[in-house]
Amino acid sequence: MSSDATRNSPSLSALFREPGAGPTLDVLGVTHSYKAMASDTGQHSVWESVVPPGRGAPAHTHSREDEAFYVLSGEVLVDVEGESSPLRLGTGSFLFAPRNRRHGYRNVGTDTARLLVFALPGAGLDRMFAAFDELGRRTGGVPSVQAVATIAEQHGVVIHLPAD
Numbered sequence: 001m002s003s004d005a006t007r008n009s010p011s012l013s014a015l016f017r018e019p020g021a022g023p024t025l026d027v028l029g030v031t032h033s034y035k036a037m038a039s040d041t042g043q044h045s046v047w048e049s050v051v052p053p054g055r056g057a058p059a060h061t062h063s064r065e066d067e068a069f070y071v072l073s074g075e076v077l078v079d080v081e082g083e084s085s086p087l088r089l090g091t092g093s094f095l096f097a098p099r100n101r102r103h104g105y106r107n108v109g110t111d112t113a114r115l116l117v118f119a120l121p122g123a124g125l126d127r128m129f130a131a132f133d134e135l136g137r138r139t140g141g142v143p144s145v146q147a148v149a150t151i152a153e154q155h156g157v158v159i160h161l162p163a164d
Helices: 003-007 123-139 145-154
Strands: 024-027 030-036 045-051 056-062 066-073 075-080 087-090 094-097 103-107 113-120 157-159
Touching (some): 024 123, 045 123, 066 075, 066 087, 123 157, 145 157
Antiparallel strands (some): 030 045, 056 103, 056 157, 066 113, 075 087, 075 103
């Protein structure tokens, strides 16, 4: 289906969510509060990431999705392939992370950071994050990096494990 056909699909309707409404997932200790899932929009996903100090996403590479990050509050340090040093993103900062480019982030501040994240397309990441949430529920906490890497690989995402 072409992107024009997706945008003009009669099966999609307007989507409105009140603050705090929408599906919520625990993704490796980071809360994702969905504003829109790909199943709602036919293509992209939008979520608010609530990132406690010291938490974030390990270095990874998407083969299918582009991501964009807008910092609503707090501060994150983002390692992006091709940059000579990590980028420090504070409130109001924006970063586009295209597919096939390694990236990862961590809240380096003392306060919780809040990011608005966009994924296009989003369905694969929606399913991957739901699998992380389910694994965390089954294991009673943050799952092992190897378990996360295995799930990620099923969704076209490579987790870059730190060298020993």
